[in-house]
Amino acid sequence: MTLMTKFLGAAAGIALSAGAAFADPALIFDLGGKFDKSFNEAAFNGAQRWAEETGGSFLEIELQSEAQREQALRRFAEAGANPVITTGFAFADPVSVVAPDYPDTKFINIDGWMPEVPANVQLIGFQEHQGSYLVGMMAAMASKTGTVGFIGGMDIPLIRHFGCGFAQGVKAVNPDAKVIANMTGTTPTAWNDPVKGSELTKAQISQGADVVYAAAGGTGVGVLQTAADEGILSIGVDSNQNHLHSGKVLTSMLKRVDVAVYDSMTAGAAMETGGFTTLGLAEEGVGYALDEHNAALVSADMKAAVDAAREKIIAGDLEVVAYYANDSCPVLDF
Amino acid sequence: MDYMTLLQVLDTTVRLAIPLLLACLAGLFSERAGIFDIGLEGKMLAAAFLSAAVAATSGSVWVGLLAGIGASVALSLIHGLASITFRGNQLISGVAINFLAAGMTVLIAQSWFQQGGRTPSLTGAARFNPLTLPFADSISEVPVIGPAYSELISGHALVVYIAFAIVPLSWWVLYRTRFGLRLRAVGENPAAVDTAGISVVGLRYAAVIICGVLCGIAGAYLSTALQAGFIKDMSAGRGFIALAALIFAKWRPWHAMYACLLFGLFQALELRPDIIERLIGIRVQSQLLSALPYIMTVVILAGLGGKAIPPRAGGEPYVKER
Numbered sequence: 275m276t277l278m279t280k281f282l283g284a285a286a287g288i289a290l291s292a293g294a295a296f297a298d299p300a301l302i303f304d305l306g307g308k309f310d311k312s313f314n315e316a317a318f319n320g321a322q323r324w325a326e327e328t329g330g331s332f333l334e335i336e337l338q339s340e341a342q343r344e345q346a347l348r349r350f351a352e353a354g355a356n357p358v359i360t361t362g363f364a365f366a367d368p369v370s371v372v373a374p375d376y377p378d379t380k381f382i383n384i385d386g387w388m389p390e391v392p393a394n395v396q397l398i399g400f401q402e403h404q405g406s407y408l409v410g411m412m413a414a415m416a417s418k419t420g421t422v423g424f425i426g427g428m429d430i431p432l433i434r435h436f437g438c439g440f441a442q443g444v445k446a447v448n449p450d451a452k453v454i455a456n457m458t459g460t461t462p463t464a465w466n467d468p469v470k471g472s473e474l475t476k477a478q479i480s481q482g483a484d485v486v487y488a489a490a491g492g493t494g495v496g497v498l499q500t501a502a503d504e505g506i507l508s509i510g511v512d513s514n515q516n517h518l519h520s521g522k523v524l525t526s527m528l529k530r531v532d533v534a535v536y537d538s539m540t541a542g543a544a545m546e547t548g549g550f551t552t553l554g555l556a557e558e559g560v561g562y563a564l565d566e567h568n569a570a571l572v573s574a575d576m577k578a579a580v581d582a583a584r585e586k587i588i589a590g591d592l593e594v595v596a597y598y599a600n601d602s603c604p605v606l607d608f
Numbered sequence: 609m610d611y612m613t614l615l616q617v618l619d620t621t622v623r624l625a626i627p628l629l630l631a632c633l634a635g636l637f638s639e640r641a642g643i644f645d646i647g648l649e650g651k652m653l654a655a656a657f658l659s660a661a662v663a664a665t666s667g668s669v670w671v672g673l674l675a676g677i678g679a680s681v682a683l684s685l686i687h688g689l690a691s692i693t694f695r696g697n698q699l700i701s702g703v704a705i706n707f708l709a710a711g712m713t714v715l716i717a718q719s720w721f722q723q724g725g726r727t728p729s730l731t732g733a734a735r736f737n738p739l740t741l742p743f744a745d746s747i748s749e750v751p752v753i754g755p756a757y758s759e760l761i762s763g764h765a766l767v768v769y770i771a772f773a774i775v776p777l778s779w780w781v782l783y784r785t786r787f788g789l790r791l792r793a794v795g796e797n798p799a800a801v802d803t804a805g806i807s808v809v810g811l812r813y814a815a816v817i818i819c820g821v822l823c824g825i826a827g828a829y830l831s832t833a834l835q836a837g838f839i840k841d842m843s844a845g846r847g848f849i850a851l852a853a854l855i856f857a858k859w860r861p862w863h864a865m866y867a868c869l870l871f872g873l874f875q876a877l878e879l880r881p882d883i884i885e886r887l888i889g890i891r892v893q894s895q896l897l898s899a900l901p902y903i904m905t906v907v908i909l910a911g912l913g914g915k916a917i918p919p920r921a922g923g924e925p926y927v928k929e930r
Contacts, residue, residue: 307714307840309724456879460895467844469627469834470879473620477879480616492839499729499836518729 299324299539300333300355302346304362306465306491308336312512313491313531317361317384319513320532324539332539340462343368351376356543359535361385363432369395380545382538384531385432396547398534402432403439404587405527405560406487407594408580409509410443412562413485414451415576416507416524421452423478425471425497427490428464429457429608431597436489436511436527438603439594445605446583453606454478458493468496475500475508485509485524498523507571516567524571526563533559556588611752613883615759617876622764623834625872626771627652627826627843631850632857632864633778634822640782640859641815642795642921646702647687648823649847650709655680655827657713660727660838661720663734669832672734676831677824683709684820685813692812695925706847714840727831727838736765736833765833767825774822778861791815795919798926808926823847852905858916871901 301321303314321332333355335346347368350358357380360369366386373381373392381395391397413422424440426433441453456474458464471493475486486501487509488494494511495518501508502519510516510526534553538545553559562580564572586592597603631648638645655676663672683705690701714725721727744762748754782788790811794801798808830846831838853871857863877884878897885891908916 307725309718309726311724311726315724454882456881457894459898463841463844466839466841468839468842469624469830469844470875472834473624473876474879476620477616480613481880481882495726495837495839496835503836 297354297356297543298330298332299542300335300350300353300358301535302350302358302360302365303334303336304360304364305337305340305462306362308334310465310491311515311518312494312510313529314361316513316529316531317359317535320535321359321539323532324536328540330539340364344372347372347381348375351379351381356380357382357538357541357545359384359538361531361535363387363430366397380543380547382545382547384534391547391549393548396538396545396549396551398538398551398553400529400531400534400559401552401554401596402436402527402529402560403442403594403596404555405529405562406436406439406489407443407446407587408555408562408584409487409525409527410440410445411447411580411583412443412525412572412576413440413487413507413509414444414447415573415579416571417448417451417485419482419484420448420450421454421482421484423475423481423483423486424453424455424606425474425478425486425488425490425494426455426457427459427493428462429460431601433457433489434603434608435597437608438597438606440487441603441606442594443583447579452482454481454483455606455608457608458490465491465493467493468499471496472500476504479504479506487511487527489527510563514563514565516563516565520567521570523568525568528561528563530559530561554587555584612755612759615755617873617880617883619760619763620876620879621869621872622760622768623872624875625868626768627830627834627846628850628853628871629865629868630771630774630822630826630829631847632853632868633774633861634819634826635851635854636778636857636859636861636864637782637791637815637822638819639854639922640795640919641791641812642798642919642924642926643687643691643812643816643819644698644702644923645687645816645819646699646848646851647683647705647709648819648850649843649845650702650706651680651683651820651823652827652830652847653706653713653841653843654683654709655824656831656842657717657727657827657838659824659828660730660831660835661717663730663832664721664728664837667732667734669730669734669736669828672832673825673828676828677821680824680827681817681820684816684823688813688816691925692809692816695927698923698925710841713838717838717840725840730832730836734832735836736767736829738763739766739769765829767829767833770825771829772865775861775865782861787814792919794926795921798921799929802926802928808928812926849901852901855916855918856901856905856908858908858914859919874898874900 359382363385424437485507488497489511502522507524515526658679659672659676662675690696691698741762744758748758853867857867
């Protein structure tokens with residue numbers, strides 16, 4: 275049965291790809307949803323920028339359930355889309371299953387990891403721990419109580435990776451600082467539960483936190499809202515979220531998913547595949563946001579210290595430990 | 609654990625229990641009349657969306673609340689039409705309502721506001737702001753009672769007090785009025801009610817409308833009191849936990865309140881792993897706490913701790929003998 279579908283799928287793929295010489299790229303958004311004001315929205319913005327600049331068009335789909343992953347990949351591959359870009363770590367497995375059936379289609383996955391990368395797959399990753407380290411430093415400098423909070427979305431290694439970098443940044447500035455880390459949940463609903471995000475924020479405030487960093491997709495909207503209501507500072511993630519509560523969001527940890535998507539679409543079918551691309555501080559793949567909404571919150575000292583750390587990390591003089599290195603964090607217990 | 613921490617946990621418990629309580633009472637009315645309703649989740653979601661959307665455009669949370677109730681009652685009527693008038697399967701109709709709400713809310717929100725399936729952030733009078741009860745500030749210095757009054761009892765949104773008032777009201781309506789007796793009878797033996805010359809269809813429609821109103825308040829509380837706007841799927845399974853609480857409470861109003869407060873306490877404790885660790889000395893996985901409501905419901909359903917018997921005519925469309 276599986277073999278049969280594979281043959282049929284492959285046959286259909288060959289038949290269709292022949293007629294799709296000038297293929298449109300396709301973009302598949304993960305369960306957080308296209309407009310999560312965060313990760314997926316950044317991907318969409320990158321695609322939108324590409325479409326506006328080149329006048330091209332792209333195919334897109336927003337997933338509604340886990341079961342649709344493989345189906346959506348096959349649908350786009352068979353429709354002749356090239357490259358097929360997927361956002362989110364959860365796409366790694368379906369991509370590794372589907373990619374060998376469509377050797378002429380390039381698959382790109384952002385955030386995923388697979389032990390062996392097929393020849394037509396490219397994985398793009400970000401050094402989130404480096405960006406999180408910088409905002410962690412800022413949090414520690416802005417905190418008056420010496421306690422800061424981290425609120426993650428779904429409890430997965432990637433989100434721990436964010437939290438771990440953040441905690442290292444905090445400890446670098448103030449070794450006595452306390453970092454409270456909470457995860458919203460263990461299922462995908464954890465990305466869209468702002469009510470729980472709010473309550474976690476209140477719980478952290480009652481433990482003394484006065485700066486909270488949310489890496490939680492749509493749940494983060496609740497975190498930022500409550501932080502603003504309760505008069506503490508918050509830190510956004512992925513997209514620049516400073517404008518959501520002007521003057522109350524300390525900064526945002528930028529993850530330039532938009533750049534990754536834009537570059538992939540620009541490269542198009544000629545994209546080099548078969549390996550990993552890692553975007554860190556040096557490539558401006560991650561960073562912190564500074565604009566008119568948080569200018570008053572970021573002091574000159576703060577900026578100087580963070581920029582100095584940034585230079586050191588790029589030069590290799592300062593190493594931020596990745597959670598993935600041995601699946602644990604030296605300064606934070608999850 | 610010191611006293612203030614205890615109060616903070618209980619405070620969180622109350623906030624998290626309220627949407628469960630309202631949805632649970634909604635389900636209580638519907639199921640007592642013999643209409644199973646697994647569409648509580650969808651109705652809450654639709655109400656959360658429309659109340660936030662209307663509150664954002666009108667600037668008044670009260671207009672928003674009415675709109676939210678309207679959305680929820682409209683979905684209730686669809687459920688009623690399918691399962692009472694056309695005698696369809698109540699479970700399937702409920703599932704359909706959940707899907708309908710999940711899709712339509714985001715679609716309409718995107719077309720109205722172009723903010724990616726969200727509503728604009730609400731501020732000021734467009735939100736239910738916390739109420740400070742009289743003397744809350746002046747007696748907060750009194751030991752024990754003072755902080756309990758000012759932290760725990762005072763400082764909630766108006767909806768919270770309304771929800772607690774609905775509990776005795778529901779009990780009174782169900783057990784002390786003629787309407788309540790008939791409503792319960794129609795869920796146990798509709799043929800007997802029909803023989804007495806009372807409209808089964810009318811009573812069941814009344815029940816689903818009450819269910820819609822209560823779900824509407826629950827949804828509005830989510831988006832205009834706990835949050836400042838609608839976000840897709842923000843009900844996050846609370847309608848299903850409310851159903852579990854309903855079974856746990858064996859379809860009784862006071863017990864529904866206890867069950868919802870208990871489930872709310874689990875959710876509140878899940879947010880404070882540090883407290884549990886200090887209390888019992890070991891680290892408990894937060895997943896265990898979030899699964900507890902379901903585990904306890906299964907235990908109750910298995911017949912431990914007394915039998916849970918649903919209304920006898922529940923789930924069956926009533927067909928008049930000819």
